[in-house]
Amino acid sequence: MPKKKLYIETYGCQMNFSDSEIVVSIMNDGGYEVTTKAAEADVIFVNTCSIREKAEQRVWKRLKELKSHKKHNPDLIIGVLGCMAERLKQQLLEEEKAVDMIVGPDAYRKLPELISNTEHGQKAINVILSTDETYAELSPVRYDSNGVTAFISIMRGCENFCAYCVVPFVRGKERSRDPQSISSEAHELFEQGYREVTLLGQNVNSYHWENNGSMVNFATLLKQVALLNPRLRVRFATSHPKDLSDELLEVMAGHDNICKAIHLPVQSGSNRILERMNRSYTREWYLDRIAAIRKYMPDCAISTDIIAGFCTETEEDHRESISIMEEVAYDYAFMFKYSERPNTIAEKKYKDDVPENTKSQRLQEIIELQQRLSLESNQRDLGKTFEVLVECPSKKSIHHLSGRNSQNKVIVFPKGNNKPGDYVNVKVLDCTSATLIGEAE
Ligand code: 5AD
Ligand code: SF4
Numbered sequence: 380m381p382k383k384k385l386y387i388e389t390y391g392c393q394m395n396f397s398d399s400e401i402v403v404s405i406m407n408d409g410g411y412e413v414t415t416k417a418a419e420a421d422v423i424f425v426n427t428c429s430i431r432e433k434a435e436q437r438v439w440k441r442l443k444e445l446k447s448h449k450k451h452n453p454d455l456i457i458g459v460l461g462c463m464a465e466r467l468k469q470q471l472l473e474e475e476k477a478v479d480m481i482v483g484p485d486a487y488r489k490l491p492e493l494i495s496n497t498e499h500g501q502k503a504i505n506v507i508l509s510t511d512e513t514y515a516e517l518s519p520v521r522y523d524s525n526g527v528t529a530f531i532s533i534m535r536g537c538e539n540f541c542a543y544c545v546v547p548f549v550r551g552k553e554r555s556r557d558p559q560s561i562s563s564e565a566h567e568l569f570e571q572g573y574r575e576v577t578l579l580g581q582n583v584n585s586y587h588w589e590n591n592g593s594m595v596n597f598a599t600l601l602k603q604v605a606l607l608n609p610r611l612r613v614r615f616a617t618s619h620p621k622d623l624s625d626e627l628l629e630v631m632a633g634h635d636n637i638c639k640a641i642h643l644p645v646q647s648g649s650n651r652i653l654e655r656m657n658r659s660y661t662r663e664w665y666l667d668r669i670a671a672i673r674k675y676m677p678d679c680a681i682s683t684d685i686i687a688g689f690c691t692e693t694e695e696d697h698r699e700s701i702s703i704m705e706e707v708a709y710d711y712a713f714m715f716k717y718s719e720r721p722n723t724i725a726e727k728k729y730k731d732d733v734p735e736n737t738k739s740q741r742l743q744e745i746i747e748l749q750q751r752l753s754l755e756s757n758q759r760d761l762g763k764t765f766e767v768l769v770e771c772p773s774k775k776s777i778h779h780l781s782g783r784n785s786q787n788k789v790i791v792f793p794k795g796n797n798k799p800g801d802y803v804n805v806k807v808l809d810c811t812s813a814t815l816i817g818e819a820e
Pocket of ligand 1 (some may be wrong): 430437543646686719
């Protein structure tokens, strides 16, 4: 029997991309293979994101395009997976008639069964959130991989309830995955030639596993994975400042293969706004954590997420965001305009009262500042030599390779005899705000 074909598109965070690899694994077992052509698919899945309104708009638009494939293939099944499926549930079916399946992030094991439920034209829906699903024993299929770097999901869900955020509502309760299954996945990846794993979760540093009286926290887990092989690099994302312990920083500092890069979303530099956001730390507390990172690892890169124009943000609050960015001198940042999300704490309690053009102006200022900070950060690396893990040919030239250093900066350099998966010492000769340019030593 020829296999049926699955076409899958993924939007949103790394966690969603990692989930799509689990979806493909489950679908392989159900007799489907991945195709990169939507036109030849028997099933189309769109794994969606709800974090900002724009993310959802993109998916609505894409669904309109994808449903045209039903014209030449009336049996085509279109499924919406992930966060939008969880948030909108039934409503999605009502608003887009071409959708046949709605499946939330904890119901992927049921996918083959749900597909067979749609065979007689019925709609299938499962958006039940779980308290213990971690897909622990499944082997994700890295169907769109460079063969060098991979994500490993170590926990799911979030219970921080930041006021602006939809994640706790669409991803459910926090739960950690069995550490043994995480280590074996990392070990297998190394055996297959992978040289870097990123441990993923909405809030990785609150990882917590208990079994028969023994306890594994994130610092212990990170150490276990780092000890598997000194030639396997380990990264992690994302951390919440409130859980960034000295114990974790010590473990990072003590292992060369744990990459020296921390993504520590600040969201705002103003204490008044941080409190409204329910972030549970102050500016001072955040800066103390930054000082701790610098103490343990002077060469550690620090990146952040920051939101412009949260409810009631004044010009003065905005100046505090600008000043914290300068003070930390972030190497990299993801920057957003506040987007009100239905049913979040902010939507219920506060008015989205910063005018759109003020949000845009503040975001623009933040982006321009970060461009300068990133450029300055890269300029500080001129003349330094870094160990680079090669990932792929450079996008711009087949004679160059692209990889990253421990600090997560992209470095491009002439190929020589090197190939993806190699560790190469590269001296930095030039840079832009986004890329280091160098030469193998
Ligand atoms: N509006 C704008 N940005 C948001 N983020 C989360 N929720 C919102 C929202 N409602 C940002 C935060 C978070 C990142 C993943 O997305 O900065 O860290
Ligand atoms: Fe988007 Fe958040 Fe869902 Fe990731 S967890 S896909 S960022 S809504």
